[in-house]
Amino acid sequence: MAGFFDRMLGRNSSNKGSSTTAKDRLKFVLLHERVKIAPEKMREMKAEIVAVIAKYVPGIDPDTVDIAIEQSDRYENKLVAEIPFSKTRAEAAAESDSHDDLSVSDDALVEADSASEMDADLKFHTDETIPNPTIQNSVDVLDEAETDEVDD
Amino acid sequence: MGAKVITITSGKGGVGKTTTTANLGVALARLGKKTVVIDADIGLRNLDVVMGLENRIVYDLVDVVEGRCRLRQAMIKHKQFPDLYLIPAAQTRDKTSVSPADMIHITDKLRSDFDFIIIDSPAGIERGFRNAVAPADEVLIVTNPEVSAVRDADRIVGLLEAEHKNPGKLILNRLKPAMVKKGEMLSADDVVDILALEIIGIVPEDDHVIPASNSGIPVTLNENSHAGVAFRNIARRLTGEDVALMDLETNSGFFQRLAKFFGGR
Numbered sequence: 084m085a086g087f088f089d090r091m092l093g094r095n096s097s098n099k100g101s102s103t104t105a106k107d108r109l110k111f112v113l114l115h116e117r118v119k120i121a122p123e124k125m126r127e128m129k130a131e132i133v134a135v136i137a138k139y140v141p142g143i144d145p146d147t148v149d150i151a152i153e154q155s156d157r158y159e160n161k162l163v164a165e166i167p168f169s170k171t172r173a174e175a176a177a178e179s180d181s182h183d184d185l186s187v188s189d190d191a192l193v194e195a196d197s198a199s200e201m202d203a204d205l206k207f208h209t210d211e212t213i214p215n216p217t218i219q220n221s222v223d224v225l226d227e228a229e230t231d232e233v234d235d
Numbered sequence: 236m237g238a239k240v241i242t243i244t245s246g247k248g249g250v251g252k253t254t255t256t257a258n259l260g261v262a263l264a265r266l267g268k269k270t271v272v273i274d275a276d277i278g279l280r281n282l283d284v285v286m287g288l289e290n291r292i293v294y295d296l297v298d299v300v301e302g303r304c305r306l307r308q309a310m311i312k313h314k315q316f317p318d319l320y321l322i323p324a325a326q327t328r329d330k331t332s333v334s335p336a337d338m339i340h341i342t343d344k345l346r347s348d349f350d351f352i353i354i355d356s357p358a359g360i361e362r363g364f365r366n367a368v369a370p371a372d373e374v375l376i377v378t379n380p381e382v383s384a385v386r387d388a389d390r391i392v393g394l395l396e397a398e399h400k401n402p403g404k405l406i407l408n409r410l411k412p413a414m415v416k417k418g419e420m421l422s423a424d425d426v427v428d429i430l431a432l433e434i435i436g437i438v439p440e441d442d443h444v445i446p447a448s449n450s451g452i453p454v455t456l457n458e459n460s461h462a463g464v465a466f467r468n469i470a471r472r473l474t475g476e477d478v479a480l481m482d483l484e485t486n487s488g489f490f491q492r493l494a495k496f497f498g499g500r
Contacts, residue, residue: 100418105382106425113389113429157392157431 114152118160125150132164142168237346238271241353241473242371243406246387248358250379251408254444255466256355257285258455262470264319265455268350271310273341274324275367276357277332283323287451288313297325297332299341306344330362335369342370351473360394368395374403375435380410380421389430404435406469411440423480436469437480438462 115122129150137143149165243256253276260272274282277297283289294309299322313319322341325332342352356367368374374395378388388405395403407423414420421429423437441462447454455466461481468478 102415102418102421102425105421106429109382109385109429112386116386116389117393 114154117154117157118152120152125152133166136166140166140168238269238342238349238352239473240342240346240370240372241351242356242367242374243353243377244356244364244367244374244391244403245358245377245384246360246364246391247378247384250377250384251438252358252377253281253285253355254448254454255375255377255406255408255438256282256353258453258463258466259470259473260286260319260321260351260353261313261316261453262455262467263351263353263473264313264316265467266470266474267318268474269318269348270351270353271320271322271345271349272353272355273322274355275333275338275363276355277324277363277366278326278329279357280324280326282355283311283321284451285448286313286321286453288321288323289451292323295323295325296341297328300333300337306341330357330366333366335365338366339370360390364391364394365398368398368400371400374400375406376403376432377406377408378426378430379408380415380423380426385421385426385429388432392430392432402432405430405432406436406438407434408438409440410437434480435472436465438465438469439481 111122115125120128129148130145132150133143133145133148137145143166147167149163151163152160153163154160241259243252243259245252253274256272256274260270263270272282272286273296274280275296276282280295283292288311291311294304296309298304299306299309309322310320311323313321338354342354345352352370354367354371357363374391376388376391378384392402395401405427407426410423411420415422423434427434439461441454441460443457443460444454444462447457447460447463453463453466454460455463455470457463465481468481471478
């Protein structure tokens with residue numbers, strides 16, 4: 084009976100068909116061709132950007148980072164990056180402690196991760212108004228710079 | 236100011252550039268417009284056969300460029316439509332025999348005597364394409380509802396931009412409404428959405444097209460052909476007339492489906 088109504092309303096009751104795939108594939112390939120950045124180059128760039136940000140901002144999970152080309156029309160393109168803070172430094176530290184503790188099962192770890200991610204999103208917004216974590220981060224960066232010099 | 240120069244191009248081969256050029260030439264002449272069509276596909280002459288003028292060629296485009304004949308001597312007058320002329324491509328030469336400047340020079344000499352100059356571009360994006368596009372006031376990009384043709388059309392848009400040309404308008408050729416309805420072919424809306432171009436015509440796939448080429452009588456002269464009507468509509472739009480896009484799914488309305496359903500088909 085659903086098929087009957089679909090037919091009467093001109094709906095296609097079967098799967099979407101290959102034209103949707105064609106459209107998605109074309110949009111993707113043309114987007115990259117228009118800005119002359121191959122998808123593979125985008126992946127490399129994303130990895131580098133993530134690496135740089137991770138150097139300054141603790142708790143960035145590369146899998147949650149989304150960097151993409153956004154096109155409103157043919158001549159207006161922008162790179163849009165969404166980089167969620169998945170954990171605060173304190174949580175990351177606490178977690179690396181718990182990693183050492185082998186009694187925690189894999190399943191439990193996954194759950195803990197997703198839970199702390201939700202917390203971190205909220206915390207990120209509130210933390211911004213508190214100067215302390217910023218100071219903490221810049222001290223870390225200085226430390227790293229010093230070690231680099233020693234290495235050289 | 237005189238003639239408008241319109242170049243028909245596509246990037247990909249086999250999408251229907253020559254068929255489109257022949258049909259727009261004939262359709263414009265039928266509308267009383269003085270029209271000359273130029274085959275810019277040097278070495279692969281074809282517009283002449285599609286128009287049924289292959290037996291009347293004496294001189295060609297390269298002969299004009301190299302000064303072996305006057306421009307008028309290379310222009311073949313169509314017997315049925317005295318307002319329509321063809322300048323054929325050379326058969327034995329290659330694209331480097333003509334330069335973009337030559338094309339501009341030739342069309343400039345024709346402008347004052349004609350309403351429309353239509354140039355059939357070769358496939359590809361090299362010299363032949365640049366020759367064909369150089370004198371264009373307007374570029375019509377022919378594509379098919381198919382990934383490779385649409386992708387090439389987008390390349391053409393990019394190249395037109397690089398040549399500081401207007402973005403071009405789209406002719407979507409060989410659309411199969413039944414396949415679109417099944418979701419197995421890109422629709423006109425899909426293609427317009429992907430390419431972000433103005434569309435000037437949708438030409439349905441039509442079994443009348445090949446017999447028309449076979450006999451050298453462009454399909455737009457066949458009153459029973461949907462493709463023929465579509466080409467006529469494009470010609471009218473080129474003259475500035477406001478013609479609505481063809482409804483290719485005339486039997487897709489609710490009541491038609493209802494009738495079909497109870498009609499037991």
